[in-house]
Amino acid sequence: MKLRQIQYVCTVARNGLNVSAAAEALFTSQPGVSKQIRQIEDELGAQIFERSGRQFTCLTAFGRGILPYLERIQHEVDNTxxxxxxxxxxxxxxxxxxxxxxxARYALPDVISAFRARYPAVRLNLHQGTPDQIAALAVAGKVDIAIATEGLENFDELVLFPCYLWNRAVVVPKDHPLAQIQRPTLEDLASYPLVTYVFSFTDRSKMTSAFARRRLEPNLVLTATDAEVIKTYVRSGLGVGIIARMAYEPIRDTDLACIDIRHLFQDEVTSIGLRRGLVLSPPMYDFIHRFAPHLDRIAIDTALLSHDIDKGKRLFRAHLPYLTLLSECRSRITEAPPSYAQP
Incomplete structure (x- = not known):
């Protein structure tokens, strides 16, 4: 049994049994992938994949039983x-x-600039996607670090580390009626068409639940994955924008009023997700610490090397009081005036 054969089996499985996609990821040909898989099946004495013609259709019972062991071997090879x-x-x-x-647009630029100054020889690859796509990339070993607010907790293969808290803000043209209100209510927001993120990008259920508790139905006229797109449609008059507060840039968004609404919705937690058992390099520890200074090497290693899934979750919860205090301190620093609403 060769390491290359194990790698090919794992890559096919990670790519949804798509041999073409696996071959592309491995920088080889489809026949080459199929040949290596046949060879390892011959050596093991059983088929790993069911076939229909030249296509793999599903894992066999044997394949389902042996794949976790092959994945573990491949994982340790990557770590080595x-x-x-x-x-x-x-x-x-x-x-x-x-x-x-x-x-990528608002939280990472300063972190990446500082990291590049410290590690100029490390090549950075930045992938953008939905939280579920991000988590899947980390689970499959295609990326080292996943950073998102939602979706990561649905994957037990990932250990989560809370990084910081954030909340939302309303953005409207400066002549909009809401720009005159420093502390808008949910009733105020429900009376206008709203433009905000698609459901999978933030926990919009927290927002809709807040409206539901007041028996209000928000009028969502457009959802987008990009805060800049949301602001563009706000400028066009389509509706009232609800974005991450960090996405409002006072220097660039001078035509918009930004209204603090953290009194209306629960804080969100942005987390780092790391594949369980991952061995981190010094540059990886450094990057994580720059993004979340409270995360030290001991806490990271303790959670990653534990076979107790709940231990990572307990460490996650243990950091939340600290992040809440940090968020409150930052809010006080940036709270003069308490709202960016402009008269």
């Missing part, structure tokens, strides 16, 4: 290669991050 590279060429290699547009 990463460790070997760090030992032979410290401060080099590749760091792959998957995140949403909001994080």
């Amino acid at each position: 290669r990463r460790t070997a590279q760090e030992l032979t060429s410290p401060g080099t290699g590749t760091l792959s991050i998957a995140t949403t547009h909001t994080q």
Whole structure:
């Protein structure tokens, strides 16, 4: 049994049994992938994949039983290669991050700039997607770090680390009636058409639940994945925008009023997701610490190396009081005036 054969089986499984996609990811040909898989099946004495012609249709019972072991081997091979590279060429290699547009656009630029200054020889790959896509990339080993607000908790293969809290803001043209109100109510918002994020990008259920508790039905006329798109349609007069507060840029968005609405909705938690058992390189620890200074190496390793899924969740919850206090301190610093609403 060869490591390449194990890699090919795992890559096909991670790509939904799509041999073409697996071949592309492996930088090889489809016949080459099929040949390696036949060889490992011959050696093991059973088929891993059911076939229909040249296509794989599903895992066999044997395949379902053996795949976790092959994945574990491949995982340790990846860790070994990463460790070997760090030992032979410290401060080099590749760091792959998957995140949403909001994080990439507003939360990560300063972190990445500082990281690049410290590790100029490390190549950064930044992938954008929905939270579910981001989590799937991390679980499949296609990225090292997943950063998102929602979706990561649905994958037990990931250990989550809370990074920071954020809340929403209303953005409207400066001549909009809401711009005159410093503390709008849910009734105020429900009286206008709303433009906000698609459901999968933030926990919009918190927002809709807040309206539902007041027996209000928000009029969502447009949803988007990008805060800049939301602001564009606000400028066009389509509706009132609800965005992450960090996405309002006072220097660039001078034509918009930004109104603090954290009194209406619960805080959101942006988290880092790491694949369980992952061995981190020094640059990876450094990146995480720059993004979330309260996360130290001991806490990260304790959660990652534990086989107790609940331990990571307990560590997650343990950090929330600290983040709440930090969020409150930041709010006080940036709260003069308490609202960005303009007369």
